[in-house]
Amino acid sequence: MALQSQPARRWRRRKDARPAEIVTAALEVFAERGFSAARLDDVAARAGISKGTLYLYFPSKEELFKAVVREALLPNLERVERLLRTHPGPAAAQLEMMVSQIGALLQGTQIGVIPKLIIAEAGNFPELARFYLKEVVQRGLGLLAGILERGIASGEFRAVDVGHGARTVIAPVLLAAIWKTTFEAHAGARLDAEAFLRAAVDVVLSGLRADGRG
């Protein structure tokens, strides 16, 4: 029974790992070239497999693209949600934590290419745009708006439109993601995403606390 229930140990392990390996390779290639210009040959080569093997795991280039977007983002968003639930506190502290978490990701991983890909391909993949809008953007904005509402209710913040406020908080994050994936390679100097985001969130939070145009 033992042998039968662990058949082909080496292969099995590979088979389980393959999808993730492919998605990782694909993320890199899509990030460098965009969806259309990415060649599946390159994805396969970078994943160390043959072109045909790709098709054992993903039925088409489009499905591979969708898998890349899904797998690369949702886990992170869920991590942040968990963190917020388990670390209550003042609204400002929560916003700072949220932005700094994302800043660390932008600094340390390739995650910034995902919004870049979405921005580039939303026109060609309406379904994917809707998925991302609903599962990432609106969910994220909803989180932020909730925190802002709490802050307003508690008197921490002045009464602003929370939809606008949420976008104002997240805008520097978007800018940092785009900067790192689009311009940093061509600019002379690196942008320290974490420092920038600390500074930006400081300004924005100050602005939310202040009681008007003063």
Next chain:
Amino acid sequence: MALQSQPARRWRRRKDARPAEIVTAALEVFAERGFSAARLDDVAARAGISKGTLYLYFPSKEELFKAVVREALLPNLERVERLLRTHPGPAAAQLEMMVSQIGALLQGTQIGVIPKLIIAEAGNFPELARFYLKEVVQRGLGLLAGILERGIASGEFRAVDVGHGARTVIAPVLLAAIWKTTFEAHAGARLDAEAFLRAAVDVVLSGLRADGRG
């Protein structure tokens, strides 16, 4: 004067207008499909000319793309620069004016697709990325940083890193551009870009004025 001043001849005017007509058509098609997926057949059809004629004006798809980016943005940036020169005033007022100008453009024109295209294709067009970085991004950030410096010197703003500050000011503009070109078609409701930018700049300026976290 000669060539430019013969507006009587319709045909001649046509010929002179061609490049601009083509660039306009191309902007639309690139905006809808992205660079790779855009077909020159479609551009030609939308410009009301034959595919062959395109090549009388632009030597390749890449050059057409570059022309689109150049022609669609620089005039606007120059207009803003002129406006700032001719309308001096407090730093905050200038920032408000600058953002509101861009907000009106985003609301009223297709200009938001340009950054979208740059973001999407920077990897494939390093030269274009450098051009845009230098001629648009750094020039725009420089303008903003200059205003911030003046504001800090005059005591209007607290002493922040002007590079970070400039990005914090422009971030909501970028978010609005991306929202309108990427998500608005799929979201239930429109984003009122001008209202959002007014609210965002109000928060950011308040934050810049405030004297710290207090």
Next chain:
Amino acid sequence: MALQSQPARRWRRRKDARPAEIVTAALEVFAERGFSAARLDDVAARAGISKGTLYLYFPSKEELFKAVVREALLPNLERVERLLRTHPGPAAAQLEMMVSQIGALLQGTQIGVIPKLIIAEAGNFPELARFYLKEVVQRGLGLLAGILERGIASGEFRAVDVGHGARTVIAPVLLAAIWKTTFEAHAGARLDAEAFLRAAVDVVLSGLRADGRG
């Protein structure tokens, strides 16, 4: 005006001729290899054009295949119908004429490959099978059945089921078509299709005239 109204004489002439040239080339290649195994490269080469040019005239391999079937058969069937209308006479004479016309075509042209292709690909092209069944098979069987009915009514033939009778008359034609396209290349000797069909129709007509098993 002259020049404008005869634009591109050489090209125009080619453009008009191209579809027919391509269909002819395609008929040959499909005949030799069958639909699946036929390569569009070969079709293009045999038509003396590039692969891309094929797609200016036919949107897909399938549509090319359908065009081949349509163009190669219907004109011949229509010719036979016209001949029958313009040459009335005894039923037997009409049947003989019809079969001998087809025999001459089988002997002199590649037309026999069309039924071969239909037989081979009916499973993969149900639409085409229906088209051929309706426009060729049932129309042809209807013609034959009509002649048989006339012959029975006039006492020329004994009373047989005209559906079965029509198929009995046409069966040798089908056999000849298949023999020539499938086996003749491998058999030592040629089949003289016209002689065979004369002999076969003689036997069948005798059998239709005879008054039973006698």
Next chain:
Amino acid sequence: MALQSQPARRWRRRKDARPAEIVTAALEVFAERGFSAARLDDVAARAGISKGTLYLYFPSKEELFKAVVREALLPNLERVERLLRTHPGPAAAQLEMMVSQIGALLQGTQIGVIPKLIIAEAGNFPELARFYLKEVVQRGLGLLAGILERGIASGEFRAVDVGHGARTVIAPVLLAAIWKTTFEAHAGARLDAEAFLRAAVDVVLSGLRADGRG
């Protein structure tokens, strides 16, 4: 007796039966799709084995195809030959028996797809075409010609070219096979192959008996 008579071991029986099971499955798939379009995945699935196992029994798709043709036809031809040897009688009766045997097969089995496959793939498999021509077609025509010769010698039939006569007799069988495999699925009504063949052979035999064009 040994191997054949160990029906107790299920596994052993399985192993012996495999080739036949595979050939049966392959016949079905080839029948539905044709040779090129048939996928070995489908054959394997229908035979209830893995794709790799196919290659333990047949070294290539082509060899499997040949095996299908060989195994599906020869036993039947041999059965008919045996029947003719063991049931002497008048030539007409033998022809009727032969055709009715085949008619029953066409009605009751998938055997009609074999000629269809040969017709479709003769160009791509010259060796197979030659095999089929020699082992089936010429052997069958030889049988028929022999009977016709006997009938002519005995005065049962008039003096016809026996090559032509044999083809005239078998032509309705071919038509019935093609009708059932190619058109019946798309025609409104079924063709009763046995009734048609009875009627056709009646006409043909009458024609062979009749003493000329009378």
Next chain:
DNA sequence: GATGAATGAGTATTCATTCAT
């Protein structure tokens, strides 16, 4: 023997680019 994961050669199709008219 049996499996099915992996391979890579083969092909339909697209589209930027050219050039004869």
Next chain:
DNA sequence: GATGAATGAATACTCATTCAT
């Protein structure tokens, strides 16, 4: 200048075949 027919390089996808387990 303007056209659009023609080209052919480029690439997603399929599937017969192999082979480690």
